[in-house]
Amino acid sequence: MPKLKIDYHVHPNYSIDASPVTIRDYCHKALLLELREICFCTHVELDPRRNEKENFVMLNGEKRPVYELNWLDSYFAEIGQAQKEFNNSSLKIKAGVEIGYCPGVENYIERIVNDYPFDFVMGAIHCLDHISISSQKESPYYFRSRRAETVREEYFAVLMEAVKTGFFDCIAHIDIYRRYGIQFLGSEAYAIHRGAIEPVFAEMSKRGMGIEINTSSRRRGLKDFHPTKEILELAIKAGVKVFTVGSDAHSLDQLGEGVDEALALLHEVNGSNYVYTRRKPVPCPIAC
Numbered sequence: 030m031p032k033l034k035i036d037y038h039v040h041p042n043y044s045i046d047a048s049p050v051t052i053r054d055y056c057h058k059a060l061l062l063e064l065r066e067i068c069f070c071t072h073v074e075l076d077p078r079r080n081e082k083e084n085f086v087m088l089n090g091e092k093r094p095v096y097e098l099n100w101l102d103s104y105f106a107e108i109g110q111a112q113k114e115f116n117n118s119s120l121k122i123k124a125g126v127e128i129g130y131c132p133g134v135e136n137y138i139e140r141i142v143n144d145y146p147f148d149f150v151m152g153a154i155h156c157l158d159h160i161s162i163s164s165q166k167e168s169p170y171y172f173r174s175r176r177a178e179t180v181r182e183e184y185f186a187v188l189m190e191a192v193k194t195g196f197f198d199c200i201a202h203i204d205i206y207r208r209y210g211i212q213f214l215g216s217e218a219y220a221i222h223r224g225a226i227e228p229v230f231a232e233m234s235k236r237g238m239g240i241e242i243n244t245s246s247r248r249r250g251l252k253d254f255h256p257t258k259e260i261l262e263l264a265i266k267a268g269v270k271v272f273t274v275g276s277d278a279h280s281l282d283q284l285g286e287g288v289d290e291a292l293a294l295l296h297e298v299n300g301s302n303y304v305y306t307r308r309k310p311v312p313c314p315i316a317c
Contacts, residue, residue, distance in 0.1 A: 033313040034292075035066040035304060036285050037149065038127070038201065038243060038275020043071040043104055045085050045092060048280040052111050052122075055284060059120055062285040066304055068123040068149050069108060070201075070275070073141065075134040078159040096137070101145050123305065125149035127201055130191040131156055138196050149273075149305040151241065152197030154205060157183050163205055172213035180206055180214065181221040185229060192232050198308055199239035199273055202255035208246065222260060230267035239271030239303060239310060240264050242295060244287030254291055261298045271303045271310050 040047040243255040
């Protein structure tokens, strides 16, 4: 049976690091790419130590503090309008969010995810020690002063905390430390998960939490997706059943990038692709 092409990680013009591309424009492009489902996942960063750096969203072309939650009213209204416009097409449109987790912001996260009707809530670790490890510019300030063992200890401790909050449906790019850490850690970046990630997967399995296959690593010169095939196999061995696939698109040309190959990888490791409606995962209706 044919694969259901979806993209479950798309940043519209509400994310401050995204191109000024509207939800509607992404939907038109999704139809051209024959995507059957698209999920918008605007960035929400809440680390109080980074208030002046990135804790913002864009609303009507202006930067607004992410804590002023009225931007979400506009976000859902715009997604709802797109759902009506494309109702008779082959495209399903979902409302999601990507929340950068750091300890101490649980009350903010709880308010956001409980007060708004998200289809999909994705958690991510973008910062360690209040430094963005996902940023090419900032990441050297973190990695150049730490050995692999320290990165391992710090990253997986925060990841386990994020999982145990129970706020998230899925964890994005679960080995994000490889993105720029590989320049400092070398081949050790491919091994530091061993022995540390298995307890995290056991907790995720218990909670029914999913893992994203994120294809954006290819745009940054990495050979493997996030995560690697080895990590995917460890997740499945631990009982994780839910997987999503996303391009992490921040511009129109990145939409759907690598999705076919990611779905093929998921099939290779005997995993199943899922979609979400109002936080409930269901397997793709067509074999993935």
